[in-house]
Amino acid sequence: MKKAGWFFGVFLVLTVLAALFFKAAPYNRKFEKTEFLFDTTCTVTAYGKGAEAAVEAVFERLEEIHRETDMFSENSTVARFNFAKMGETIDANEDLTKILETAVEIGKHSNGAFDVTIAPVVQLWNFSGDGRVPSKSEIEEKLELVGLDKLVFEKSGRLGKNIDGVMLDLGGAAKGYAGDEAIEVLKNHGVSGAVVDLGGNITCFGDNPATSDGKWRIGLQKPFSPTGEFDDVVEIKSGAVVTGGTYQRYFEKNGKKYHHIIDPHTGYPSHKEYSSVTIVAENGLLADCLATACFVMGKEEGSAFAEMFGAEAIYK
Numbered sequence: 001m002k003k004a005g006w007f008f009g010v011f012l013v014l015t016v017l018a019a020l021f022f023k024a025a026p027y028n029r030k031f032e033k034t035e036f037l038f039d040t041t042c043t044v045t046a047y048g049k050g051a052e053a054a055v056e057a058v059f060e061r062l063e064e065i066h067r068e069t070d071m072f073s074e075n076s077t078v079a080r081f082n083f084a085k086m087g088e089t090i091d092a093n094e095d096l097t098k099i100l101e102t103a104v105e106i107g108k109h110s111n112g113a114f115d116v117t118i119a120p121v122v123q124l125w126n127f128s129g130d131g132r133v134p135s136k137s138e139i140e141e142k143l144e145l146v147g148l149d150k151l152v153f154e155k156s157g158r159l160g161k162n163i164d165g166v167m168l169d170l171g172g173a174a175k176g177y178a179g180d181e182a183i184e185v186l187k188n189h190g191v192s193g194a195v196v197d198l199g200g201n202i203t204c205f206g207d208n209p210a211t212s213d214g215k216w217r218i219g220l221q222k223p224f225s226p227t228g229e230f231d232d233v234v235e236i237k238s239g240a241v242v243t244g245g246t247y248q249r250y251f252e253k254n255g256k257k258y259h260h261i262i263d264p265h266t267g268y269p270s271h272k273e274y275s276s277v278t279i280v281a282e283n284g285l286l287a288d289c290l291a292t293a294c295f296v297m298g299k300e301e302g303s304a305f306a307e308m309f310g311a312e313a314i315y316k
């Protein structure tokens, strides 16, 4: 009798453990996919039931946002704006309107450190190609076209320009927005947790099954490390961790490095004593815009600026 009771006890414990395992299993199911979009490597990792369908849906949405915001694809909304003449207006649609609302707000409050009308100057440097150092006069000429006062952005979403040649570059905002939209898609699909990495723009939510506290641990890369090693870790439950760094995109000419974050006041790469700024914020769009703004503003001013938006800036 005693022996039967012991067996029964073990059987019961095993049954309960098995039930717990199979109940929990769907929440640990992982699906990960990587694609090249936004001119960078994009990886989406989701956990839980329906993770695969969710990740596929995310990439459809990412491709849609990329198509609208890519200044280099002729049919994008941004390209249509860039080709438009003074006096013409185009419909910014919902995505572009949302991006511009935050981008313009950060632009105005940062005294122009972040400026989405920087496009004519960025194009001179050809960072997406082999890179080229423009002459001072070329830069001065193109700086005439830079400034949010040259953009006509109505609440209705109509978008125009005050002078010919004004162009938009959403390279410093679109990936952040896309990260937020990816999280929306993942939530709507009911996954239990996910992390979205769009070339160093991280957004995440829900439970990380790989950690005991469910938090996401995001490694911060040591600038210019040949092996891409991490020298810092940010732990968050949800939100965004976005890094803007000189090592992410640059070219070398005559022994000098020229990186892709431009100071709109000078038209030259923002020259500072640090190599990267990581922003920890509640959403990706805000974090992306702040990363560039804080890089250009400098450590002291940038840290305080990030705080104004409830974010943290980490300089390296």
Ligand code: AMP
Binding pocket: 113, 114, 115, 116, 118, 122, 169, 170, 171, 172, 173, 243, 244, 245, 248, 260, 261, 262, 263, 264, 288, 292, 296
């Ligand atoms: P990322 O670090 O990937 O967000 O890249 C920043 C991108 O934003 C650059 O590749 C440029 O296309 C653009 N950009 C550069 N400087 C500025 C600036 N001061 N304000 C707004 N956008 C910028």
Ligand code: MG
Binding pocket: 171, 172, 173, 242, 243, 244, 288, 289, 291, 292
């Ligand atoms: Mg950025």
